[in-house]
Amino acid sequence: MHYFSDNATPVCPAVMAAIQAADVADHGYDGDAWSARLDSAFSALFDAPVRAMWVASGTAANSIALACLCPPYGGIICHEEAHVVVDECGAPGFFTHGASLMTLPGDGAKLSPDSVAERLKAIRPDVHQVPASAISITNATEYGLSYTPDEVAALGDLARAHGLGLHMDGARFANAVAYHGFHPADVTWRAGVDILSFGCVKNGGMMGEALLFFGAQADARFAEAARWRKRSGHLFSKGRYLAAQLLAMVEGDLWLANARAANAAAQALAGAVPDRLMHPVQANELFIRLSAVEAAALRAQGFDFYDWGDGAARLVTNWSHDAAAVAPLAMALRSLPG
Template structure:
């Protein structure tokens, strides 16, 4: 009974069907009709003009998006626990040619305008200090907290006032939308670029960089090729994204994952380190208690010395979620 990561989940059958349907001769790279249709699909979803590039990984999506906003001598304001800081192996520095991550604090791995100002206000406007060029937030955050639409708007207003780009890492964007009960447009807010994640939500190997500032996409196309991410048979990646958008499969999958997380959370009580607002749970457990859970057949990651992280997915079985909920309740 695995709760290690939603990356470990199986691929939704609809995506296999879509890739088989795409298995016909077509133009290479992103010149095929399936790739060309992504702009229209995302523009309809978000209610404004978008330019969409597919890539194979979330790391590439984040870094290629930020590379369009940040010069090598600049910096990206992000949370200290952000994925681009903690879990991307230095990729931002590689893709951004040495640009710096400027780390901010915030409860639940979320940024606020105040936290951002605390980082950027002390920076002198001279060549001796790294200047901020962009802000990056994660929706939902690394601790499973979802930004409310008004919180995103507040950060966007600060970004506009300071002339900064605004990027959203949406590896679990679907889970945030499902929790918030709002539209995709409201959850994304007025960002310049969104890394719209599908791999954690039932996809196989396709993420979408959605550029709301469409001029940035023209830059990203060259950077994607240079970085080795322009796949010669891109229609298979595009087909996955279309399949996830069909009938709002991305949202149905996210709702299923969130429901499983809520079932487990119902038994955690004061053990929960953070409110469950997506599909991740951070639960206080001693080493002995974690051994007990593993002996019962549950797979998960330790989170420091006194906690565990459990992640549900689109295909988490109801009986597995109920079993984990009961096991935690019995500790």
């Protein structure tokens, strides 16, 4: 049974059904009936006027967002282990035409306002140094932690005070919202987020994420993002198949239901190995201490997952899981001699 990535899981049935329902003739690109509903669907979800755009992948969503917030000579403050830094082959550098990633350490891949403030203070305001233009955070983080609205708002305040844009990589946004139970608006635009990469693929979609623009500059940024989307080859000619997936997720509460299932499974596993946890479990990922011998023992029982350096492993649950489904792994973990 695979726990190496939520990308490995099939598409959830409601999304597949939506794809098939969209299998009719309609206008190309984003001129179709499904794409036309995105703004209203996400505005309803976020309780505010939202401009919403389908984008094929999380990397494209993040990169286009950053290109809207940062000029080529600017910098993006982010965590040193952020996906945009370590897992996108430099995509932000490509889309921004060479902007700098200004990386910071921080527990659990979270950015702290103090470290951001200190970094900002160190930048000389002359033409020789790269000015900071944006802050990018991941929620849930790369280590499965979820920001509270207050934590985001502290960064949002800093961003506003320094004239920076604030981007949130929400590849697992649903899991973060489901964990805390806050309203999605509280942890985004109400806390100062300008652009959100709203993830769907890891949460049961086939392909396609939503790029959401909040606030007074939403229209202008959306228009610019539309150029980047086309120019980067991401304006698909049959966009209705993407839009339909997003609508299936958010016109009901599928996005939250799926995330809750994955989170519940993660909690069930966490409960089995409280002493092994390297980070709090606040989404659908667990990072646990696990020796090579233990890892081999689990794999021998059919459980698959990634090692995370020496003596550690990452387990990822997904929408198709629930506490029962992961019970065998929970038991196997409990039964480890260590």
